[in-house]
Amino acid sequence: MNLKWSELLSQYSYPIGVVSVTILTVYTVHYIRRNVRMSDLESTLTTLNNTINNTITDYTPVFGSLDEKSQLLDGVEIQVMGRSYMLPDDRDMFERDVESLLWFSYRRNFRAIGGTTFTSDRGWGCMLRCIQMLYSHTLIRHNFSRDWRWNKCNVYNGILRDFLDDPNGLYSIQQIAKAGCSAGKDVGTWFGPNTAAQSIRTLTEFHKELNLTVQVVMDNFMCIEDIKFFCKEDEVNWKPLLLVIPLRLGLSECNNIYIDNVKHCFEIKQSVGAVGGRPNSAFYFIGYQNDKLLYLDPHVTQESLSPDEIDLENIPDETYHTKKVDLLPWDQLDPSIAVAFYCKSEQSFDDLCQQFQDSITSGSGSLFEMVAVRPAYMTPPRRTPVDKLLENYTAEYDEVNTEDAASDSDGFEIISNS
Numbered sequence: 001m002n003l004k005w006s007e008l009l010s011q012y013s014y015p016i017g018v019v020s021v022t023i024l025t026v027y028t029v030h031y032i033r034r035n036v037r038m039s040d041l042e043s044t045l046t047t048l049n050n051t052i053n054n055t056i057t058d059y060t061p062v063f064g065s066l067d068e069k070s071q072l073l074d075g076v077e078i079q080v081m082g083r084s085y086m087l088p089d090d091r092d093m094f095e096r097d098v099e100s101l102l103w104f105s106y107r108r109n110f111r112a113i114g115g116t117t118f119t120s121d122r123g124w125g126c127m128l129r130c131i132q133m134l135y136s137h138t139l140i141r142h143n144f145s146r147d148w149r150w151n152k153c154n155v156y157n158g159i160l161r162d163f164l165d166d167p168n169g170l171y172s173i174q175q176i177a178k179a180g181c182s183a184g185k186d187v188g189t190w191f192g193p194n195t196a197a198q199s200i201r202t203l204t205e206f207h208k209e210l211n212l213t214v215q216v217v218m219d220n221f222m223c224i225e226d227i228k229f230f231c232k233e234d235e236v237n238w239k240p241l242l243l244v245i246p247l248r249l250g251l252s253e254c255n256n257i258y259i260d261n262v263k264h265c266f267e268i269k270q271s272v273g274a275v276g277g278r279p280n281s282a283f284y285f286i287g288y289q290n291d292k293l294l295y296l297d298p299h300v301t302q303e304s305l306s307p308d309e310i311d312l313e314n315i316p317d318e319t320y321h322t323k324k325v326d327l328l329p330w331d332q333l334d335p336s337i338a339v340a341f342y343c344k345s346e347q348s349f350d351d352l353c354q355q356f357q358d359s360i361t362s363g364s365g366s367l368f369e370m371v372a373v374r375p376a377y378m379t380p381p382r383r384t385p386v387d388k389l390l391e392n393y394t395a396e397y398d399e400v401n402t403e404d405a406a407s408d409s410d411g412f413e414i415i416s417n418s
Helices: 005-010 018-035 038-055 089-098 126-143 154-161 172-180 195-206 225-233 258-269 346-359 388-393
Strands: 076-082 083-086 213-214 221-223 241-248 270-279 282-288 292-296 326-330 335-344 369-371
Touching: 076 089, 076 258, 076 346, 083 089, 126 154, 126 172, 126 195, 126 270, 126 282, 126 335, 172 195, 195 213, 195 241, 195 270, 195 335, 213 225, 221 225, 225 241, 225 346, 241 346, 258 270, 258 282, 258 335, 258 346, 282 326, 346 369
Parallel strands: 213 241, 221 369
Antiparallel strands: 076 083, 076 282, 241 335, 270 282, 270 335, 282 292, 292 326
């Protein structure tokens, strides 16, 4: 049996809204009942799902002025990862800061992920795109500084190249999905903030030449001694640190007791943002204004850039930057979120811990517990050799299960994707 889904979909080539999708679904079910054997039903539906994901475009990104895209208020302070802005006076600096971030969104028509038929991440990859945004900003800070602004150079071009939709890209959608497989997350299923952070941690361990360590705080408990253990492998020299702290801010909704401390995270100069979202959507949060969080939205489907068809020494990068920022009210935030910080030196880390102690780990709105020395009952940390990591790293996808996951195994509420 060879169903020509592309021909079927071509009959619905006008802008696809709720009504047209409903018509397409009814037509498809009717077609399946008349033409498909029950034994072929599962593979047929999988093919249809992937074809739709690879065909439908959410909307065409528009690159214009800030006014068209946000409800930011004039005369009210904006905090963006340790930088403060006030509109309208600081508009140019603010826009320049935002557009200097690498923006990763859904892409279609990239090389299929492993042994699956997924050639687009639309509908399931938004958390993976968000962790790409967070990590790419970390690498910008690692190689330049917080004050770097978008300009093409060899180092910047190399960072972007590592995130292209290429199976060989160090931090491509294919590699992050692959790392998720080794953590029990199948391709095409949704990642929570913790799983996304753990995937990046795994990939970083494979690339020692970065001279960077990623540490993910577990169970709302941070031991300063243990973090330093991983950052000072020779007990002398400091290895720059990306610290990711997954948080749980409530059961089904965020408790207002945490709002001030979450906002304070974006005021800290070591901040590299946060990944989280609202039910059905994941976002990369970069700051706040009043009680609304500023974020970059990955829910735009664009054509993937094939590494074989572009100049890798001069990547066309216009679709990887945007001035578009959106605002999410606190009461719409999903309670699962992970905040992240970059510390290039031990002094920077000590300063960060002091800020934690002075604010976000104290009082009734404490976000997590922090101790200086490991309690006696805790097992000392161990460094996992790279060859051991490779044993757990899924090499092929031949047996990948592409059924949707009902929950996120990392213990945080799933952020399902539209």
